[in-house]
Amino acid sequence: MKDKLLYEGKAKQVFTVADNPNLLVLSYKNDATAFNGEKKAQFQGKGRYNNLISAKVFEYLHEHGVNSHFKEALNETEQLVEKTTIIPLEVVVRNVAAGSIVRRIGMQEKTIFTPPLVELFYKKDELGDPLINDEHALLLTDVTEAELNQIKEMALRVNEQLQAFFKEIHLQLVDFKLEFGRNPNGEIVLSDEVSPDTCRLWDIATGEKMDKDVFREDLGDLVTVYDNILSRLEAKQ
Numbered sequence: 001m002k003d004k005l006l007y008e009g010k011a012k013q014v015f016t017v018a019d020n021p022n023l024l025v026l027s028y029k030n031d032a033t034a035f036n037g038e039k040k041a042q043f044q045g046k047g048r049y050n051n052l053i054s055a056k057v058f059e060y061l062h063e064h065g066v067n068s069h070f071k072e073a074l075n076e077t078e079q080l081v082e083k084t085t086i087i088p089l090e091v092v093v094r095n096v097a098a099g100s101i102v103r104r105i106g107m108q109e110k111t112i113f114t115p116p117l118v119e120l121f122y123k124k125d126e127l128g129d130p131l132i133n134d135e136h137a138l139l140l141t142d143v144t145e146a147e148l149n150q151i152k153e154m155a156l157r158v159n160e161q162l163q164a165f166f167k168e169i170h171l172q173l174v175d176f177k178l179e180f181g182r183n184p185n186g187e188i189v190l191s192d193e194v195s196p197d198t199c200r201l202w203d204i205a206t207g208e209k210m211d212k213d214v215f216r217e218d219l220g221d222l223v224t225v226y227d228n229i230l231s232r233l234e235a236k237q
């Protein structure tokens, strides 16, 4: 099915699909990076966990009416997706203050955001993905004002769905990052991945961090934590 390597990112490889220019295969890698690539490591099995967890998230979102690029998991580390042209924005939704917002504007960690906060970052490695405002997003990307509003509304809808999804497995969704892309019909759909690499998840009972912060902050064994999340998701069905 997969044909040529089209692009290699920090966490995934992207392959073309033989005979279908509208599809891609995403292959999840075992590499972990943090702080814009300054901290790097490899974890056996990480690609499998993120592929399988992300697939479950996209399936759930599909069942709840969110349009995404996701088609199906092909095997343990690969998934088939619709080809999209990625809009170079990282859309972060925050329910609770953690991470960069604490460092950037001195928010007290664990402050609850009601309503949730949506932030835009410009996806540009050389610049360290800076925080931008709506006007910057309109200047830097091809999205219209209406599409930008649609993206933010979608991100908030995904937040509601994902809060419920993770609550069922006793995890609090603290914050997460989404990417959107334009599909072959020109529609904006949710793209990339949704996994413990791209979300902050805290155990509701213990407050334990169960996401990539375990790697960022050297809190323990990342694979054990990701395995725990997948086991909880598998037990839920």
Ligand code: C5P
Pocket (backbone or CB within 6 Å): 090, 092, 098, 099, 100, 101, 129, 175, 176, 177, 197, 198, 199, 200, 212
């Ligand atoms: O670092 P920051 O606090 O801004 O991250 C907010 C959320 O976005 C976190 O869940 C983090 O894992 C995710 N994120 C990401 N990719 C980035 C930056 C942040 O998945 N490049």
